[in-house]
Amino acid sequence: MNILWLFAHPDHRSLNAALRDDGVRALRDAGHEVRQSDLYGMGFKAVLDADDYPPRGVDPAADDGRLLVGDAQEDAWRAGSVSPDIAAEHEKLAWADALVVHFPLWWFGPPAILKGWFDRVLVQGLASKVKDEDGRTRRYGDGGLAGKRAIVVTSVGAREASFGPRGIHGHIDEVLWPLHHGTFFYTGMAPLPPFVVYGADRLTPADYPPVAAALRERLRTLGTTAPLPYRTERGGDYDERLVLRPELAAGGTGLAVHSE
């Protein structure tokens, strides 16, 4: 497979950097092609702004100077005029069969530099508001990135039980909902169960080898692991308002109702 490893940690001597190096090596040893976007190393621009998407259209009168983000993205993308750093990521995305999205969990989400990668690179037309031949939106299980797999690799300071089904921080799969469901699955990618290093603040050098071995084992099955079993938008489970049909997970609420 072709694998794009997105990495967002500010210290190249960190636990995560060591895991990244081990992971990339394991994938290559297994015969995969690996490319990286080391966002800190690249000095990746995190903040979406008007410079990313040159002014729309050729008729100045048609452009009122407002930045309508989605439309500006799509116009620039269709015209081939998105900024070069975004275009370079699009090329890697098109090439990849799978993404490894690797970051320390900060305030229960990705570091800003990685959030900015999603904000800036996943442009409308490519990753959202993608239409099929009948003009219907392809989303949640289908879309511009359909056919690819994606896995989160992350580290947290807390212990595993506190991120479990009744742990105080929330179950890790639900904490990661905006990424797993709202980003990967939304754009058509198959989200795989995450690889999480718990208690990262307390890890000693002696603790590292089994963690690295566990990551290598997860990566070994990157192409075959069953994805998280989210319901697709077009599979018949949702009504025309995009609400889960009453006979499914009857009476239930919570994010778990969206899994089969």
Added chain:
Amino acid sequence: MNILWLFAHPDHRSLNAALRDDGVRALRDAGHEVRQSDLYGMGFKAVLDADDYPPRGVDPAADDGRLLVGDAQEDAWRAGSVSPDIAAEHEKLAWADALVVHFPLWWFGPPAILKGWFDRVLVQGLASKVKDEDGRTRRYGDGGLAGKRAIVVTSVGAREASFGPRGIHGHIDEVLWPLHHGTFFYTGMAPLPPFVVYGADRLTPADYPPVAAALRERLRTLGTTAPLPYRTERGGDYDERLVLRPELAAGGTGLAVHSE
């Protein structure tokens, strides 16, 4: 009250900018003091890196050159040496009785520039790993920002039902869990129910007045609205592993078990 309005939208002619102007005016008309952090307007640096927290300690031998983010934050904060832009936000935070955190929802989370405000400003010692006199961590209902209130004001393109209890995008309160619970409540702030503008992509100028009126009404009760009823860490509901005790929400899982 003293109110800090955090704003993160790249276009000062946007719907959100208009709502921000209306909201700030309404708060001032009601006699509150308002200060703003307009992150795009300030050119706020989104990406946490070593420049934010000058090298630790006075003994070079004690510093191996690694960026241990939490410790570097806390050392710099205690030494009064965090970068000036972070110090300025700390001064506003200390002044504020309430925060309005206002942004368009991008990929089911805050824009990178706002995520970066949390990453960089909410430093260890001030906002995490805050200890009481007995050395116990103050967190989830207590902490360095205890006594303050916080409300999300956001806009989404989708319609309300699709963000409801069984909507495909996930219930908005659960989509916002990393902010409400993992950031506001974690640091001791009282998270208020969010103000969400649905169908923002389809709003016309004629639709604006009732939206602005609804926001003004919500802001009128900023000081009195009941917070989201999350369970506190120290209230006895969690065991020593930080897992919800079995007799509470017995057999239940999902983020809702963490509300009373």
